[in-house]
Amino acid sequence: MFKLSTLAAAVFAASAVLSAQAGEVEVLHYWTSGGEAKSVAELKKIMQAQGHTWKDFAVAGGGGDNAATALKSRVVSGNPPAAAQIKGPAIQEWAAEGVLGNLDAVAKAEKWDSLLPKVVADVMKFKGNYVAAPVNVHRVNFVWANPEVLKKAGVAGMPKTYDEFFAAADKIKAAGLIPVAHGGQNWQDFTTFESVVLGVGGAKFYNDALVKLDAKAIGSDTMKKSLETFRKIKSYTDAAAPGRDWNLATAMVMQGKAGFQFMGDWAKGEFLAAGKVPGKDFLCAAAPGTSTAYTFNVDSFAMFKLKAGDAQKAQADLAGAIMSPAFQEVFNLNKGSIPVRLNMKMDKFDDCAKLSSKDFVDTAKTGSLVPSVAHGMAIKPAAEGAIKDVVSQFWNDDKVTVADAMKKIATAAATK
Numbered sequence: 001m002f003k004l005s006t007l008a009a010a011v012f013a014a015s016a017v018l019s020a021q022a023g024e025v026e027v028l029h030y031w032t033s034g035g036e037a038k039s040v041a042e043l044k045k046i047m048q049a050q051g052h053t054w055k056d057f058a059v060a061g062g063g064g065d066n067a068a069t070a071l072k073s074r075v076v077s078g079n080p081p082a083a084a085q086i087k088g089p090a091i092q093e094w095a096a097e098g099v100l101g102n103l104d105a106v107a108k109a110e111k112w113d114s115l116l117p118k119v120v121a122d123v124m125k126f127k128g129n130y131v132a133a134p135v136n137v138h139r140v141n142f143v144w145a146n147p148e149v150l151k152k153a154g155v156a157g158m159p160k161t162y163d164e165f166f167a168a169a170d171k172i173k174a175a176g177l178i179p180v181a182h183g184g185q186n187w188q189d190f191t192t193f194e195s196v197v198l199g200v201g202g203a204k205f206y207n208d209a210l211v212k213l214d215a216k217a218i219g220s221d222t223m224k225k226s227l228e229t230f231r232k233i234k235s236y237t238d239a240a241a242p243g244r245d246w247n248l249a250t251a252m253v254m255q256g257k258a259g260f261q262f263m264g265d266w267a268k269g270e271f272l273a274a275g276k277v278p279g280k281d282f283l284c285a286a287a288p289g290t291s292t293a294y295t296f297n298v299d300s301f302a303m304f305k306l307k308a309g310d311a312q313k314a315q316a317d318l319a320g321a322i323m324s325p326a327f328q329e330v331f332n333l334n335k336g337s338i339p340v341r342l343n344m345k346m347d348k349f350d351d352c353a354k355l356s357s358k359d360f361v362d363t364a365k366t367g368s369l370v371p372s373v374a375h376g377m378a379i380k381p382a383a384e385g386a387i388k389d390v391v392s393q394f395w396n397d398d399k400v401t402v403a404d405a406m407k408k409i410a411t412a413a414a415t416k
């Protein structure tokens with residue numbers, strides 16, 4: 001009797017402790033493809049192991065446009081999720097609305113300032129306070145290929161220049177296969193476009209034209225050549241590309257229907273989730289002309305102000321979990337990206353990730369580490385959206401001339 005009541009008291013005390021600490025985290029994200037879902041499941045597992053309840057708020061749609069719309073309506077109605085996948089300058093815009101919480105307690109305790117590259121930490125802060133937690137570093141200027149397709153078509157290896165790329169594409173076409181798997185959605189069009197601009201013009205030109213939005217660079221011969229090269233790539237895509245999701249384009253490469261895909265390294269997460277082996281079943285390389293440059297895309301979760309104490313605790317635990325070495329490793333092994341936390345061991349990562357990690361460090365030194373515009377890292381969302389629309393119109397309609405597109409990009413760049 002005595003023993004039983006002691007046990008009951010202990011159980012009661014334990015559950016009281018758990019419920020005092022445990023809370024719910026509602027997490028808005030757009031990770032719904034095979035590789036993405038596997039990755040985010042790791043975060044859910046960590047939170048559940050800490051006794052918290054994970055409320056999944058997944059909004060399908062690559063690149064996150066649909067998720068951004070869903071978030072706006074929830075915040076406007078005064079009911080934000082605990083955390084939302086927001087990145088780059090959009091973090092600043094949300095923070096300026098006064099709706100984000102302050103993560104400084106956990107950031108100070110865990111020494112985030114010393115664990116993150118300064119460029120990344122600055123993006124996560126508003127007026128000096130942490131308001132978001134970074135997850136990873138994705139490299140956008142990658143091209144993926146099916147080695148069997150290349151072999152069948154008589155292509156010797158991954159193309160390093162656009163001349164080599166178009167020669168390879170011609171051979172794949174002649175072999176009766178689709179040279180380039182593409183999904184015609186404006187963020188995917190721009191993912192290809194920014195890699196072309198980087199490859200044709202180099203990192204300085206990319207920065208001038210697409211980040212600083214300098215009118216001279218936008219009106220230059222280099223931009224003309226970039227647009228011409230971009231349009232030429234389109235002629236190697238299939239008629240069913242418009243509207244296709246990015247992961248379905250990746251599947252075309254996987255299944256040997258297509259040779260190449262221009263896509264960030266979340267595509268690798270897709271190959272891996274399907275059990276494919278890098279270097280054997282699929283190849284990765286920097287997009288033509290970009291091996292000494294790097295377009296970065298850092299995923300992060302901004303945290304919204306919450307009232308309830310248990311919810312705040314769960315939210316702080318989420319931020320801590322995101323930056324923990326264990327999560328940074330397992331998440332990024334699945335996601336295709338590399339850890340954003342500095343000094344992580346890369347021994348479990350494959351060669352594509354090791355290449356990304358090395359190039360991230362090297363390009364930071366040479367000044368050719370540049371923010372991805374397609375993935376919300378570089379410019380204010382309004383101008384980004386307007387420029388993306390112009391580039392997609394150009395891609396979709398051959399009647400839009402290169403000169404027209406250049407003029408329209410310059411106008412779109414001024415969108416406030």
Ligand code: BGC
Pocket residue numbers: 030036061062063064138246266297298299375
């Ligand atoms: C995100 C990735 C995501 C991809 C496709 C990118 O903007 O940074 O995390 O996998 O879009 O949805």
